Amino acid sequence: MKNILSLFDWTGTWAEPYAEAARSTGEYDVYYFDIKDGMDINDFSVEFLIEEMGIDEVHGILAAPPCTDFASSGAQYWKAKDADGRTEASLDLVYQVGRTIEFYQPKWWALENPVGRLQKLIPELGKPWYFQPWEFGDAYTKKTGLWGDFNKEGLERLKTPVDPVRACAAGSWLMQLGGKSERTKELRSETPKGFAQAFFETNR
Numbered sequence: 296m297k298n299i300l301s302l303f304d305w306t307g308t309w310a311e312p313y314a315e316a317a318r319s320t321g322e323y324d325v326y327y328f329d330i331k332d333g334m335d336i337n338d339f340s341v342e343f344l345i346e347e348m349g350i351d352e353v354h355g356i357l358a359a360p361p362c363t364d365f366a367s368s369g370a371q372y373w374k375a376k377d378a379d380g381r382t383e384a385s386l387d388l389v390y391q392v393g394r395t396i397e398f399y400q401p402k403w404w405a406l407e408n409p410v411g412r413l414q415k416l417i418p419e420l421g422k423p424w425y426f427q428p429w430e431f432g433d434a435y436t437k438k439t440g441l442w443g444d445f446n447k448e449g450l451e452r453l454k455t456p457v458d459p460v461r462a463c464a465a466g467s468w469l470m471q472l473g474g475k476s477e478r479t480k481e482l483r484s485e486t487p488k489g490f491a492q493a494f495f496e497t498n499r
């Protein structure tokens with residue numbers, strides 16, 4: 296059984312192909328962690344993961360931590376967020392991902408965040424590999440960085456680009472989707488399905 300951890304995953308979209316394989320072949324076991332399901336990643340500890348959850352070994356880790364304090368689209372708020380501790384709190388979550396990876400030493404792992412300042416704040420992450428949802432068949436734009444140890448060449452080979460639908464010259468319908476409601480935020484942050492499938496096919 297290959298255990299997959301999907302961190303900051305409320306919709307389950309990124310891990311869905313693994314969950315589908317789990318249902319059909321039993322090859323995987325997928326564990327989802329999101330605060331909306333009552334799982335605070337700040338509370339991760341060896342005791343919690345091993346003793347309470349019973350997760351002794353991990354094959355792969357997916358992580359989509361909150362980008363609100365890192366994405367370039369919110370750059371005008373960075374100064375205020377740096378001063379009042381919000382940036383630090385968001386960085387702590389990324390460090391929790393790092394600790395989890397270090398602890399389990401999975402075969403592969405990936406952390407995603409939209410284009411922004413994450414690699415500047417955590418230089419150890421190095422340069423990301425970027426993709427657009429439309430490159431994997433979902434017709435919208437949202438330039439996203441992926442850090443980690445995963446099969447980039449395989450992903451490049453599986454690209455099936457489509458024409459992105461643009462709401463206006465500035466960008467996709469997704470980015471134009473206004474409002475601060477939870478539903479709007481969820482739509483904007485759901486992992487694109489085509490990318491999720493390609494990721495699964497190249498990282499087994």
Ligand SMILES: C[S@@+](CC[C@H](N)C(=O)[O-])C[C@H]1O[C@@H](n2cnc3c(N)ncnc32)[C@H](O)[C@@H]1O
Binds near residue numbers: 330
């Ligand atoms: C950028 S969104 C990623 C959403 C994901 N791509 C999906 O399809 O559901 C960040 C997610 O982190 C979750 N989150 C925020 N703080 C958290 C925490 N302390 N522990 C666990 N999850 C958290 C949010 O609820 C949100 O679903």
